[in-house]
């Protein structure tokens with residue numbers, strides 16, 4: 001599902017689900033993914049539930065691996081304090097060693113009643129926010145296209161991906177090298193133009209993340225990296241310290 005869509009095939013006129021009106025209910029809208037031909041329709045426009053766009057017609061579904069398919073985007077903006085979000089600071093906090101064995105649970109609303117707002121913290125939260133708005137929108141201190149490399153923002157990365165960025169990647173070809181403790185991914189999803197190398201120093205962390213990606217080879221893999229040229233054309237490398245830098249997008 002998507003929280004925004006386009007009124008036209010050229011993806012110039014954006015419509016946010018939260019601004020849709022009753023008259024929009026039977027209109028066909030275009031998927032935010034420029035490569036996806038899905039016909040989207042607004043759902044829950046006049047109910048109390050949050051409105052969103054869905055490919056409701058079986059003949060016009062999202063393409064395989066479209067990141068706006070069912071349940072992939074589920075961002076609740078009201079749960080977070082946008083004014084305190086500084087992208088580089090949030091990224092820095094993901095570059096920490098984590099206990100490889102521990103499954104991380106991030107339950108945000110554990111004090112019942114009032115929900116205390118904080119800025120986005122996890123890679124999943126940042127990713128979902130990035131997918132909830134067009135790449136030219138600003139969230140916190142930055143434009144979304146400067147935070148994430150995906151099919152939509154590819155035009156902003158003509159020479160590659162450098163510095164602190166989230167990459168929406170997939171598995172293509174050789175996935176890992178145990179000797180080098182490296183994992184290989186490609187992005188953006190459609191063009192697969194760039195190669196990405198995840199480099200580990202900790203064996204245990206390497207194995208846990210390798211296995212998780214191996215078991216989800218057909219899914220979208222999101223990586224927070226500090227990317228540098230790897231020495232090979234169109235290939236970029238980052239160190240991975242722990243599980244906080246990676247999330248698998250499951251439907």
Ligand SMILES: [Zn+2]
Pocket residue numbers: 031032033036037038061062063066067068069
């Ligand atoms: Zn789509």
